[in-house]
Amino acid sequence: MRRYRALAATLASVPITLFGLILITFLIGRVVPIDPVLAIVGDRAPQDVVARTRLELGLDRPLPEQFIRYVGQLAQGDFGRSVMTSNRVSTDIARFFPATLELATAALLVAVLLGVPLGVYAAVRQGSWVDTVIRVVCLSGYSVPIFVLALLALLVFYATLQWAPGPGRQSVMFDGMVEQRTGLLLVDAALAGEWEAFRDAVKQITLPALVLGLSNMAYIARMTRAFMLESLQGEFVVTAKAKGLSAATVIWRHAFSNILVRLLTVIVLTYAGLLEGAVLTETIFSWPGLGQYLTGSLLNADMNAVLGATLVVGLTYVVLNLLSDLMYRVLDPRVR
Amino acid sequence: MLVEIKNLRIAFSTPTGWAEAVRGVSLTLGKEKLGIVGESGSGKSLTARSLLRLLPGNARVQADRLAFDGIDVLAASERQMRAIRGKRAGLILQDPKYSLNPVMTAGDQVAEAWRAHKGGSKRAAAQAAVDLLAQVLIRDPARVAGSYPHELSGGMGQRVMIAMMLAPDPELLIADEPTSALDATVQAEILRLMEDLVSRRGMGLLLISHDLPLVGHFCDRVAVMYAGRVVEELQAGELTHARHPYTRGLLNCMPRLSHPEARLPVMVRDPAWLAP
Numbered sequence: 378m379r380r381y382r383a384l385a386a387t388l389a390s391v392p393i394t395l396f397g398l399i400l401i402t403f404l405i406g407r408v409v410p411i412d413p414v415l416a417i418v419g420d421r422a423p424q425d426v427v428a429r430t431r432l433e434l435g436l437d438r439p440l441p442e443q444f445i446r447y448v449g450q451l452a453q454g455d456f457g458r459s460v461m462t463s464n465r466v467s468t469d470i471a472r473f474f475p476a477t478l479e480l481a482t483a484a485l486l487v488a489v490l491l492g493v494p495l496g497v498y499a500a501v502r503q504g505s506w507v508d509t510v511i512r513v514v515c516l517s518g519y520s521v522p523i524f525v526l527a528l529l530a531l532l533v534f535y536a537t538l539q540w541a542p543g544p545g546r547q548s549v550m551f552d553g554m555v556e557q558r559t560g561l562l563l564v565d566a567a568l569a570g571e572w573e574a575f576r577d578a579v580k581q582i583t584l585p586a587l588v589l590g591l592s593n594m595a596y597i598a599r600m601t602r603a604f605m606l607e608s609l610q611g612e613f614v615v616t617a618k619a620k621g622l623s624a625a626t627v628i629w630r631h632a633f634s635n636i637l638v639r640l641l642t643v644i645v646l647t648y649a650g651l652l653e654g655a656v657l658t659e660t661i662f663s664w665p666g667l668g669q670y671l672t673g674s675l676l677n678a679d680m681n682a683v684l685g686a687t688l689v690v691g692l693t694y695v696v697l698n699l700l701s702d703l704m705y706r707v708l709d710p711r712v713r
Numbered sequence: 714m715l716v717e718i719k720n721l722r723i724a725f726s727t728p729t730g731w732a733e734a735v736r737g738v739s740l741t742l743g744k745e746k747l748g749i750v751g752e753s754g755s756g757k758s759l760t761a762r763s764l765l766r767l768l769p770g771n772a773r774v775q776a777d778r779l780a781f782d783g784i785d786v787l788a789a790s791e792r793q794m795r796a797i798r799g800k801r802a803g804l805i806l807q808d809p810k811y812s813l814n815p816v817m818t819a820g821d822q823v824a825e826a827w828r829a830h831k832g833g834s835k836r837a838a839a840q841a842a843v844d845l846l847a848q849v850l851i852r853d854p855a856r857v858a859g860s861y862p863h864e865l866s867g868g869m870g871q872r873v874m875i876a877m878m879l880a881p882d883p884e885l886l887i888a889d890e891p892t893s894a895l896d897a898t899v900q901a902e903i904l905r906l907m908e909d910l911v912s913r914r915g916m917g918l919l920l921i922s923h924d925l926p927l928v929g930h931f932c933d934r935v936a937v938m939y940a941g942r943v944v945e946e947l948q949a950g951e952l953t954h955a956r957h958p959y960t961r962g963l964l965n966c967m968p969r970l971s972h973p974e975a976r977l978p979v980m981v982r983d984p985a986w987l988a989p
Contacts, residue, residue: 612807612808613812616813616877620826621826622829630817
């Protein structure tokens, strides 16, 4: 019974968090010294056009009324229209977000599949030269700015060695060839059976995913190492060794399974950070993702687009946190 | 001889050099019950763990002889050690709250020990685990097998630990302060259970404790350790004839109901005890 109550409390916190998120995003949008009307009509428009647009947008109403109207629109999935693209913001996000989702997921896979084993290995061999090498690599991956890493990667692997294709999500010849279903190019290409286009998409995503993945791998490896060092000190590890189990069983089944909850938190937060859209990486690799969309809208004072994109980012945080909360219950019997 | 220890020395590297924690311990143990008694830091746990080579990586272990059933522990390969650990010698630790894996059920942990040395299917191991839990006098073994350590009491956890270590039928059981974390009433139960199992299976027992009278009661022989050395070795029945002033001091500072004293005597330590 208590178990379900805790679960209900977690679920109940979701709408409250969302409401807070909408309120704060909305207020920031209204407080910034940007006139949304000027952004639409331009600064040379005649006075009566400015006044009429202001009325049409409902900006003459008191703030609470504007907020209620905004929430009402959101409830119908209407984020308003973007000035920059003159599309519905929801349409734009549906186009840009999958690109980010695809890149973030690929980068997370790189980061986790490399970072976790490296961190575990470094912890098991604490103090050895292997540990030192891993630590130095992680520290540099952590401290070298991503735009430096990204530009270097392009210089070496694209410009010099020509192992990787240039920036972009798709080569020009495949542009528009794949029918959009999920917006995830890899998935859509596979669904349509367009294997040429699929291979092209894989080639295009490899370099940005590696760059983004490696810089996040550093963090995951560092945290894994720290958690494992602590876990390996545990008395239950002595017990496991005293049972005569192999080193691999002691490390993975006993020490590692005890860090899963904390490791999951780190991984989920990393993923959430990636889903925000890596502005610098997306810019350098001409990746049409949410980061680019958000920055572009911000520079154009396109408030509907900014608010919409921010809400989507916030929503992914809420959803991911909820998921990891539910996963804790699976991974750790003490939380159940 | 099951265990032969001759001039065992254990040191830890520190920024200021090697700190010696065990300084020349010699012991032998057959299929009997030997108690090691001493205060915290006297080196009794290190001595016991060195026998299974379970010391932390920064420990330096040296000995003229450190052998389990004739196998040189210092020279043995990791594979040989794994054949000793669990299978031939079990180790029971102090507090089941920390020594059991918190994210595995009790049954899985016992089954794992059984399966590691006896093989067989997972189902057979799970069934064996329930039987083993029944052997350590757990009333509802099936329920306990499905429980996680945090759902068990300290006494129950220690029974699970004992079941786990007895699973592969070892010849020696090392118990490192197995009752220090338990309530007084549960302590006696656990000790009786261990004594009973060890006697019935004809195993050797190495019982580490800081409770001299208790060890004297349960063991055949008692070794008293102080500052990394064995200062006195006695037959359990001869505790009252102890000669070493440290042993006498330990016995004297036990309060007695038959001769109540207003103040307990304070141990006066002689630096000469540190000399070999």
